Amino acid sequence: MRVTNRMLTETTLTNLNSNRERLDRLQDQLTSSQRISNPSDDPIGISSALEFRSTISEIDQYLRNVDAANSWLGATDTALGAVNDTLHRARELAVQGANDTLSADDRQSIVTEVSNLIEATIGRANSTYAGQYIFAGVKVGTTPFSPVGNPPTAITYNGDGGAIARQINNQATMVVNSTGNTVFGPVFTALIGLRDALTSGSAGAVAATILDIDGALNSVISARAQAGARMNRLVGEQNRLESLKLDLAGLLSKIQDVDITSAISEFALQQSVYEAALAAGAKAITPSLLDYLK
Amino acid sequence: MSSWTTGLDIAYRALQAEQQAIDVVNHNIANANTPGYSRQVANMATTQPAAVISLTGEIGQMGTGVRVTHIERQRSSFTDLQIRDENYSLGQWEKTRDALQQVEVVFNEPSDAGLNSLMSRFWQSWQDLTNSPQDAGARRALVEQADSLAVSVNRVYSQLTSIQNDTDNQIKLKTDSVNQIAQQVASLNVKISQAEQMGLRANDLRDQRDLLIDDLSRVVRLSYYETADGAVNIFLGSHTLVVKDRVDALANGIDVNGFATVTWDSDGSPVSITDGELYGLQQARDVDVPAVMNDLDALASGLITRINALHTAGFGLDNTTNLNFFNGTGASTIAVNPTLKSNPEKVATASAANSIGDNSVALGISGLQTTLTMSGNTSTFGQFFASMMSRLGVDSQRADMMANNQKLLVDHLKRQRETLSGVSLDEETTKLIEYQRAYEAAARVINVVDEMLDLLINRVGLVGR
Numbered sequence: 019m020r021v022t023n024r025m026l027t028e029t030t031l032t033n034l035n036s037n038r039e040r041l042d043r044l045q046d047q048l049t050s051s052q053r054i055s056n057p058s059d060d061p062i063g064i065s066s067a068l069e070f071r072s073t074i075s076e077i078d079q080y081l082r083n084v085d086a087a088n089s090w091l092g093a094t095d096t097a098l099g100a101v102n103d104t105l106h107r108a109r110e111l112a113v114q115g116a117n118d119t120l121s122a123d124d125r126q127s128i129v130t131e132v133s134n135l136i137e138a139t140i141g142r143a144n145s146t147y148a149g150q151y152i153f154a155g156v157k158v159g160t161t162p163f164s165p166v167g168n169p170p171t172a173i174t175y176n177g178d179g180g181a182i183a184r185q186i187n188n189q190a191t192m193v194v195n196s197t198g199n200t201v202f203g204p205v206f207t208a209l210i211g212l213r214d215a216l217t218s219g220s221a222g223a224v225a226a227t228i229l230d231i232d233g234a235l236n237s238v239i240s241a242r243a244q245a246g247a248r249m250n251r252l253v254g255e256q257n258r259l260e261s262l263k264l265d266l267a268g269l270l271s272k273i274q275d276v277d278i279t280s281a282i283s284e285f286a287l288q289q290s291v292y293e294a295a296l297a298a299g300a301k302a303i304t305p306s307l308l309d310y311l312k
Numbered sequence: 313m314s315s316w317t318t319g320l321d322i323a324y325r326a327l328q329a330e331q332q333a334i335d336v337v338n339h340n341i342a343n344a345n346t347p348g349y350s351r352q353v354a355n356m357a358t359t360q361p362a363a364v365i366s367l368t369g370e371i372g373q374m375g376t377g378v379r380v381t382h383i384e385r386q387r388s389s390f391t392d393l394q395i396r397d398e399n400y401s402l403g404q405w406e407k408t409r410d411a412l413q414q415v416e417v418v419f420n421e422p423s424d425a426g427l428n429s430l431m432s433r434f435w436q437s438w439q440d441l442t443n444s445p446q447d448a449g450a451r452r453a454l455v456e457q458a459d460s461l462a463v464s465v466n467r468v469y470s471q472l473t474s475i476q477n478d479t480d481n482q483i484k485l486k487t488d489s490v491n492q493i494a495q496q497v498a499s500l501n502v503k504i505s506q507a508e509q510m511g512l513r514a515n516d517l518r519d520q521r522d523l524l525i526d527d528l529s530r531v532v533r534l535s536y537y538e539t540a541d542g543a544v545n546i547f548l549g550s551h552t553l554v555v556k557d558r559v560d561a562l563a564n565g566i567d568v569n570g571f572a573t574v575t576w577d578s579d580g581s582p583v584s585i586t587d588g589e590l591y592g593l594q595q596a597r598d599v600d601v602p603a604v605m606n607d608l609d610a611l612a613s614g615l616i617t618r619i620n621a622l623h624t625a626g627f628g629l630d631n632t633t634n635l636n637f638f639n640g641t642g643a644s645t646i647a648v649n650p651t652l653k654s655n656p657e658k659v660a661t662a663s664a665a666n667s668i669g670d671n672s673v674a675l676g677i678s679g680l681q682t683t684l685t686m687s688g689n690t691s692t693f694g695q696f697f698a699s700m701m702s703r704l705g706v707d708s709q710r711a712d713m714m715a716n717n718q719k720l721l722v723d724h725l726k727r728q729r730e731t732l733s734g735v736s737l738d739e740e741t742t743k744l745i746e747y748q749r750a751y752e753a754a755a756r757v758i759n760v761v762d763e764m765l766d767l768l769i770n771r772v773g774l775v776g777r
Contacts, residue, residue: 019731020731020732020734020736020739021731021736022730022731022734022735022736023344023734023735023736023737023738024344024345024730024734024735025727025730025731025734028727028730029727032723052422054422056413056416056417056421056705056708057416057419057421057701057702057704057705057708058412058413058416058704058705058706058708058709058712059705060705061702061703061704061705061706061708061709062702064421064422064698064701064702064705065698065699065701065702066698067422068421068422068428068694068697068698068701069694069695069698071422071428071429071432072428072431072432072694072698075429075432075433075436076432076435076681076682078436079435079436079439079440080439082439082440082443083439083442083443086443086444148444148447149444149446149447150444150446150669154669155669156662156667156668156669156670157666157667157668157669158446158668158669159446159668159669178667180667180669180670182669182670182671183442183671183672183675184442184443185439185442185675185678185679188682189682191675195669274422306737306738306741307737307738307741307742308737308741311741311745
């Protein structure tokens with residue numbers, strides 16, 4: 019076969035070019051640490067990479083939602099815990115007040131304390147989280163409980179029975195609010211009943227309110243238990259989401275990230291191939307018969 | 313009978329022949345790097361021998377020297393044909409690859425700035441709003457995020473349109489270049505016929521013409537044959553492009569989309585384009601890029617319809633209802649309803665009036681992220697987009713692979729052509745020495761004859777002087 023000078027130069031150029039291209043691609047991968055920089059780099063991988071990216075960002079969002087739900091439920095638990103303590107105190111006062119031997123002064127000071135308890139409970143029932151009333155149903159912008167008269171003879175509920183839900187994974191939502199009416203209705207009835215019975219001075223009437231207070235305690239305890247159970251479920255959900263995210267991040271990295279060790283060694287190999295091609299090219303192109311003629 | 317002059321004549325012819333051969337070598341060396349040049353060889357043959365009658369009466373022949381019979385171009389028309397047959401596909405796949413790679417750049421995936429990430433952030437904003445529907449900040453964030461998604465979809469779509477338009481322009485330029493090449497081939501046809509009718513070999517003109525046909529074969533699939541007078545006639549499909557000195561030029565018409573068609577200027581009928589750069593460009597403009605545009609359109613219109621269906625039924629903070637979230641019908645027109653942009657409190661999150669904490673509509677809309685809404689309810693918006701990118705990747709990868717393989721094939725064939733037609737400086741130098749030595753020897757013969765004549769004329773006949 020005849021080999022011409024142009025064949026030598028073109029072969030050298032073609033080889034140098036393809037070496038340079040491979041080197042460039044490896045360098046690009048190394049500096050960006052991404053294996054895929056265009057869909058055509060790995061058409062199958064790109065689809066998984068994009069889906070994993072979306073799913074990871076979804077999970078991040080669910081984790082944020084879980085946080086938000088948790089905070090809401092935390093605020094609920096704090097409010098209900100305080101009300102729980104209030105009712106226990108009210109029950110003690112009711113037992114004291116049911117005693118016929120109490121002086122009028124003592125009875126009056128108990129009435130004052132119960133009135134304070136009612137005030138405090140109204141405050142708890144109007145608790146907010148992030149500017150939203152948590153016991154108002156979906157009317158989160160309206161003060162849910164307002165006293166009628168002074169001292170209050172009744173407490174009006176301005177909220178509704180609407181449920182507020184949080185998306186905690188791609189399939190489930192969780193209701194985070196407790197309907198204010200259901201929880202606080204019996205509490206206010208019991209407390210106002212106690213105050214009125216104490217004011218009336220009838221020990222029997224005071225004793226009769228103990229049953230209402232127990233009923234109200236039950237409604238608060240069950241609402242608190244519900245919030246607690248929801249928080250437990252959120253902890254489980256959070257753990258599940260976090261481990262899922264970790265798994266997906268691992269898979270995504272496998273598809274998308276460069277294996278640095280192998281990329282570096284491949285780069286070094288390619289570099290020496292390139293240098294060899296340069297050296298060979300330099301030797302192949304230069305000489306011709308002309309170099310040896312005088 | 314041999315005369316004194318015969319010797320000088322032979323030597324003189326030898327000098328001339330070697331001189332000519334050296335000129336050919338010189339021409340080869342000069343054109344070692346000229347594109348399309350085929351090396352030439354001076355073919356030498358003995359001149360007409362002279363009849364001689366020997367003393368014994370036998371009739372014989374006496375050599376009279378050498379002449380250069382013709383200067384031959386080293387070229388294989390079969391290899392030319394092979395190269396041109398592979399050139400069509402090379403041109404086609406290169407153009408397809410170029411267009412698809414541009415499309416890939418437009419989408420810029422995977423990255424944090426691509427549509428995939430923007431969609432994710434859009435859904436996240438809806439989710440954030442479910443957590444605090446009454447929060448002005450969350451509403452503002454959603455509207456901004458939706459706006460940047462819509463604007464990006466518009467931008468990508470318009471960039472795809474630009475790629476289509478660029479491709480269309482290239483088709484017009486390529487049509488012009490076919491006409492130019494055809495014109496040059498026609499005028500070379502005339503020159504070659506004229507030269508060869510005079511018995512000359514139009515080597516360099518043929519090289520030029522072959523180079524033009526090589527170029528043309530990349531642009532469009534063609535067939536050709538050479539006529540007896542040395543002209544080449546070229547056909548596209550069954551229609552002639554060049555017949556001897558006549559050109560049937562191409563022209564551009566306009567199709568229903570306002571894009572250029574390629575037609576015959578003479579009668580306006582469409583040109584049969586089955587391969588080559590023109591075909592690749594047409595495919596990119598009419599098939600490959602529109603496929604991606606249609607997918608993007610489907611994605612945008614899916615988002616618009618699905619989100620609006622839920623949004624119009626919902627209520628904003630100020631009890632506004634029956635508002636579209638997105639205006640527009642597709643990728644080029646999708647835009648956030650301007651009313652919502654100036655009044656984010658009107659974004660519908662609740663399923664009833666006066667229920668500001670009710671996030672059920674927002675939950676419904678953010679739930680669309682994981683709902684099978686696309687491709688006949690078999691994939692989510694995200695999955696649809698991912699598979700769209702996957703298909704783009706497959707197409708682009710295939711075009712790249714085909715172009716590379718075809719390049720290897722054409723390069724291989726070109727090497728084969730170079731083996732025969734290329735100039736080797738070593739070879740030419742060797743020949744140069746060879747011819748130089750022969751020239752020197754012929755000159756030496758003249759010297760010898762001269763001395764013999766000198767002997768005869770100046771030194772014979774001095775006897776008895």
